[in-house]
Amino acid sequence: MPGTTKCFNLQFSAVLKLASQCHNINLVLRYEYCYEKQNP
Known part of the structure; x- marks a missing residue:
């Protein structure tokens, strides 16, 4: 994924640290990717 x-x-x-505690790394990475797509 370019530009990550x-x-x-x-x-x-901070979000990644919180997610790691909840084992939702994939969810956070997908959220970050979508956020990047919406905010180039």
Whole structure:
């Protein structure tokens, strides 16, 4: 997925940490991808 590096900010890190506790990594990655698509 091109351009995902720019999405690795503090907010995403916090969400990723929370998701890792809930074992929803795939859900977060899909959300981040959709967010990136909507906000180029």
